Amino acid sequence: xxxxxxxxxxxxxxxxxxxxxxxxxxxxxxxxxxxxxxxxxxxxxxxxxxxxxxxxxxxxxxxxxxxxxxxxxxxxxxxxxxxxxxxxxxxxxxxxxxxxxxxxxxxxxxxxxxxxxxxxxxxxxxxxxxxxxxxxxxxxxxxxxxxxxxxxxxxxxxxxxxxxxxxxxxxxxxxxxxxxxxxxxxxxxxxxxxxxxxxxxxxxxxxxxxxxxxxxxxxxxxxxxxxxxxxxxxxxxxxxxxxxxxxxxxxxxxxxxxxxxxxxxxxxxxxxxxxxxxxxxxxxxxxxxxxxxxxxxxxxxxxxxxxxxxxxxxxxxxxxxxxxxxxxxxxxxxxxxxxxxxxxxxxxxxxxxxxxxxxxxxxxxxxxxxxxxxxxxxxxxxxxxxxxxxxxxxxxxxxxxxx
Amino acid sequence: xxxxxxxxxxxxxxxxxxxxxxxxxxxxxxxxxxxxxxxxxxxxxxxxxxxxxxxxxxxxxxxxxxxxxxxxxxxxxxxxxxxxxxxxxxxxxxxxxxxxxxxxxxxxxxxxxxxxxxxxxxxxxxxxxxxxxxxxxxxxxxxxxxxxxxxxxxxxxxxxxxxxxxxxxxxxxxxxxxxxxxxxxxxxxxxxxxxxxx
Numbered sequence: 386x387x388x389x390x391x392x393x394x395x396x397x398x399x400x401x402x403x404x405x406x407x408x409x410x411x412x413x414x415x416x417x418x419x420x421x422x423x424x425x426x427x428x429x430x431x432x433x434x435x436x437x438x439x440x441x442x443x444x445x446x447x448x449x450x451x452x453x454x455x456x457x458x459x460x461x462x463x464x465x466x467x468x469x470x471x472x473x474x475x476x477x478x479x480x481x482x483x484x485x486x487x488x489x490x491x492x493x494x495x496x497x498x499x500x501x502x503x504x505x506x507x508x509x510x511x512x513x514x515x516x517x518x519x520x521x522x523x524x525x526x527x528x529x530x531x532x533x534x535x536x537x538x539x540x541x542x543x544x545x546x547x548x549x550x551x552x553x554x555x556x557x558x559x560x561x562x563x564x565x566x567x568x569x570x571x572x573x574x575x576x577x578x579x580x581x582x583x584x585x586x587x588x589x590x591x592x593x594x595x596x597x598x599x600x601x602x603x604x605x606x607x608x609x610x611x612x613x614x615x616x617x618x619x620x621x622x623x624x625x626x627x628x629x630x631x632x633x634x635x636x637x638x639x640x641x642x643x644x645x646x647x648x649x650x651x652x653x654x655x656x657x658x659x660x661x662x663x664x665x666x667x668x669x670x671x672x673x674x675x676x677x678x679x680x681x682x683x684x685x686x687x688x689x690x691x692x693x694x695x696x697x698x699x700x701x702x703x704x705x706x707x708x709x710x711x712x713x714x715x716x717x718x719x720x721x722x723x724x725x726x727x728x729x730x731x732x733x734x735x736x737x738x739x740x741x742x743x744x745x746x747x748x749x750x751x752x753x754x755x756x757x758x759x760x761x762x763x764x765x766x767x768x769x770x771x772x773x774x775x776x777x778x779x780x781x782x783x784x785x786x787x788x
Numbered sequence: 789x790x791x792x793x794x795x796x797x798x799x800x801x802x803x804x805x806x807x808x809x810x811x812x813x814x815x816x817x818x819x820x821x822x823x824x825x826x827x828x829x830x831x832x833x834x835x836x837x838x839x840x841x842x843x844x845x846x847x848x849x850x851x852x853x854x855x856x857x858x859x860x861x862x863x864x865x866x867x868x869x870x871x872x873x874x875x876x877x878x879x880x881x882x883x884x885x886x887x888x889x890x891x892x893x894x895x896x897x898x899x900x901x902x903x904x905x906x907x908x909x910x911x912x913x914x915x916x917x918x919x920x921x922x923x924x925x926x927x928x929x930x931x932x933x934x935x936x937x938x939x940x941x942x943x944x945x946x947x948x949x950x951x952x953x954x955x956x957x958x959x960x961x962x963x964x965x966x967x968x969x970x971x972x973x974x975x976x977x978x979x980x981x982x983x984x985x986x
Binding site for chain 1: 859
């Protein structure tokens with residue numbers, strides 16, 4: 386075996402960091418959820434374990450859960466019952482791989498990161514459906530069926546809503562999308578045009594539903610289904626489902642932050658303030674700061690999800706489906722159409738006022754030195770000079786200025 | 789053996805093992821679970837080859853779509869708690885014949901290919917990671933035919949084709965799928981009998 390050990394070590398360290406982030410943020414989120422729920426319901430929430438604010442409540446609960454007996458019902462399908470929590474958790478963890486926490490701070494730089502996140506987040510659902518089916522219990526089966534129906538429907542508007550900022554950015558690479566939003570906060574894609582602004586809210590709603598959070602938590606629905614798909618689970622396997630759920634909340638929020646809310650940029654300082662290289666002390670400091678900024682922004686969105694959960698009542702399953710198929714899908718289709726037509730018409734008709742231009746310049750990738758105008762040249766020339774003007778930069782390289 | 793080769797063998801063996809398990813498992817949902825491992829392993833092979841887009845499509849379409857629909861269908865239609873499949877003798881015979889034919893086809897293709905002309909070096913990540921080439925080729929603004937001679941391709945020169953070679957079939961398939969979707973929705977809609985109370 387003559388392989389370079391360095392990439393392997395790097396991969397192991399990166400995976401360990403990501404697992405720690407997923408599990409560690411779950412611990413904090415569960416504590417946060419209790420405090421938020423308590424405050425919204427005019428209670429205090431946990432107060433005793435670990436001092437004043439009940440900091441260590443989740444740790445205590447975690448120890449209790451790990452020490453619990455791992456019960457597998459006699460009627461359950463042993464293999465499916467045992468393996469489904471891991472499938473759910475792995476699906477969420479994979480989405481952390483391509484999440485950019487800062488410039489060059491990403492587990493796996495990928496050209497199609499946004500698409501990859503969508504595809505692996507859909508894997509999580511499979512674990513939950515298998516858990517519902519494999520438990521051999523009616524409550525779990527109903528929970529699993531609801532989850533399947535809900536997720537198959539909600540994936541459509543979620544994918545459509547991801548495409549809309551991707552159109553504005555001209556790339557699927559989450560790192561490039563985030564770099565394009567450097568500078569002050571009006572560079573963020575949510576303020577790119579009115580349709581992006583609307584898309585953010587639709588995306589956030591759909592992402593909340595995708596994490597099966599209230600008011601869309603029909604898969605659990607304690608009032609009707611005991612605990613839905615995880616009725617039969619106990620101990621560490623149950624714990625894994627919760628880590629998957631909170632991990633998915635974090636992943637969906639971080640995706641929303643990266644696509645719409647400027648990624649790791651504070652939005653208060655120009656990007657030059659944070660060069661983010663690893664050569665100078667200032668650069669290292671800026672990198673650490675960017676990681677903190679991204680995590681803090683995502684936590685704020687997770688907090689909003691909790692706020693929604695403890696404020697709104699749960700919908701019925703038919704209302705959940707109707708909301709998706711009759712409202713969210715048409716709305717996101719219309720937004721997609723309008724968001725693509727707006728810059729096209731505005732630039733073609735040379736309307737006054739707004740000028741849609743490509744987002745701020747992005748440092749060209751070193752691996753790709755071709756000239757984008759040359760590549761698309763023969764195609765755009767056939768369509769006339771007006772087409773060339775608003776031809777989006779498809780190559781991810783240096784965008785050419787639009788008039 | 790490089791680390792990439794090592795990973796390839798792990799993933800390939802696991803994929804093959806799961807594929808065998810899909811066939812021998814009688815419980816249909818367990819078979820779906822093994823199918824998940826097979827499809828995810830195939831996606832893993834795509835990722836190892838640097839074809840990120842194809843791997844992600846594999847995950848999205850098969851794992852996120854087809855497998856979920858499969859289990860959903862079983863949950864909606866099953867009479868008992870767990871569904872077992874029992875194949876009859878005729879089905880065994882047909883499947884063995886079809887399987888052997890497919891195996892023969894694959895083996896003959898493997899033997900007929902001149903493997904010496906395939907590029908031996910690992911794919912260039914700087915080139916293969918970019919999905920923009922695919923998109924531009926689909927739109928017809930760039931020719932994505934690989935350079936050089938390909939085994940099995942006729943002649944040394946790449947075949948002539950129009951610039952929108954992929955766009956038109958893609959659109960036709962999309963419209964076709966839309967027709968199928970609307971037809972399915974029409975057939976499955978809740979029929980209200982005339983005069984029935986709502």
